Amino acid sequence: MMETKIWSADELPAAVRAIKRGALVAFPTETVYGLGADAFNEQAVGKVYAAKGRPSDNPLIVHIADANQIDRFAQRNAWADALIEAFWPGPLTMILPVKTGVLSSVVTGGLDTVAIRMPDNDLTRSLIREADTPIVGPSANTSGRPSPTIAQHVYHDLHGKISGILDGGSTRIGVESTVIDLSTDQPTVLRPGKITPEDLEAVLKTSVEAGQHAVKADEVPKAPGMKYRHYAPDKDVFMVEREDWTQAIIWAQSQLSPVGLMLTNDLILEHQLAGMDFVWSLGPDADSAAAKLFAGLRYFDGQADVQTILVARMPETSRNAAYNNRLNKAAGSHFVTELFDD
Incomplete structure (x- = not known):
């Protein structure tokens, strides 16, 4: 080697x-x-x-x-x-x-x-x-x-x-x-x-x-990130809208295995998660969240007992678009609400 x-x-x-x-x-x-x-x-x-x-x-x-x-x-x-x-x-x-x-x-x-x-x-x-x-x-x-x-x-x-x-x-x-x-x-x-x-x-x-058009299977993309799955850890990733965090935390606490939670600082304080295990701070805003997103996904990917990662999604604005784009791809477009019916 x-x-x-x-x-x-x-x-x-x-x-x-x-x-x-x-x-x-x-x-x-x-x-x-x-x-x-x-x-x-x-x-x-x-x-x-x-x-x-x-x-x-x-x-x-x-x-x-x-x-x-x-x-x-x-x-x-x-x-x-x-x-x-x-x-x-x-x-x-x-x-x-x-x-x-x-x-x-x-x-x-x-x-x-x-x-x-x-x-x-x-x-x-x-x-x-x-x-x-x-x-x-x-x-x-x-x-x-x-x-x-x-x-x-x-x-x-x-x-x-x-x-x-x-x-x-x-x-x-x-x-x-x-x-x-x-x-x-x-x-x-x-x-x-x-x-x-x-x-x-x-x-x-x-x-x-x-805006991106859908790249067909036989089409060569003009830029990276347009066609293939990107940014995904081996664990399951789900996006969480702000209004769904209370129910998402209840769901996480009901699981037999620990669930990784990635949230901005205000959400950590709102839900009294400061200092708790399996919580990754995305910082105060979208810029810090973008800087910390991939590191957080990699951190939880390295935790053998974590099988699921829940990550805060940002409001849809042009300044948040890059963060939401990478998170959406990492999650394969899946939202935490899909888990509530299980």
């Missing part, structure tokens, strides 16, 4: 050497940890799919350190330039037309577009610059599992499968970037993130469509 090393920031040269020789390196961003490989090395990119167990028709996001790197493999437009100025580096991925014959179809999923972002993490941008190549970077987890927000999450899923992990501490945002498609006549958000459609409209001075 391959030895997977965890490198500190001052060991960056080792990570650079690994990327240059075609190996896989996990790296930190402000959203989640990514699994990096040289975007121009088709064999290395293929290893990413193998390590993650990722479907081959799920395109990859290419990470860059400087905006001028885009011109090596994609075609910019005025919308892209405006968003680069406003949001990069940051949690925004743009889909642009790909230049013919530059990137392998393994990167693009065979599409005529490519997803690109510049992460807001100095260590990772240094990795990209010193390796002198853009790097692909899907989340550094086993495909379908909750995304990793600390280096230890990556090690748990991928040790023995990748060369190393560049440890940048805990990620700040905790859910993946907003994805906007700029390759058509209508800018469209394909995956919600911290940057909302309203934020994008304010810069683009045009309407931005917010």
Whole structure:
């Protein structure tokens, strides 16, 4: 089995050497940890799919350190330039037309577009610059599992499968970037993130469509997270609306096995759960909840006696959309009310 090393920031040269020789390196961003490989090395990119167990028709996001790197493999437009100025580096991925014959179809999923972002993490941008190549970077987890927000999450899923992990501490945002498609006549958000459609409209001075269509079985998705099950632990996850928590707690207390409860601070106080076992605080608001969601799912997934996890759902607003999107996928669209009839 391959030895997977965890490198500190001052060991960056080792990570650079690994990327240059075609190996896989996990790296930190402000959203989640990514699994990096040289975007121009088709064999290395293929290893990413193998390590993650990722479907081959799920395109990859290419990470860059400087905006001028885009011109090596994609075609910019005025919308892209405006968003680069406003949001990069940051949690925004743009889909642009790909230049013919530059990137392998393994990167693009065979599409005529490519997803690109510049992460807001100095260590990772240094990795990209010193390796002198853009790097692909899907989340550094086993495909379908909750995304990793600390280096230890990556090690748990991928040790023995990748060369190393560049440890940048805990990620700040905790859910993946907003994805906007700029390759058509209508800018469209394909995956919600911290940057909302309203934020994008304010810069683009045009309407931005917010919504995903259902991706058919034989259709290649334009962006990650559109087609396959994502973010799910091995345990059963159910969403809980605010008005259902009283009954949900009664149900949990009636079970023979402990049930994991993930709630915001106000709900913990309201239901007098502070300090109790099997309670995971999502913090005070949607931003903190997004940052803590995947870590909480992974925590309870590691508790052998916990079989069910109940997680607070947020009110439907654009600011809460990223959190609710990831939670809905983790729960497979199931709500706790389904359990009350059992």
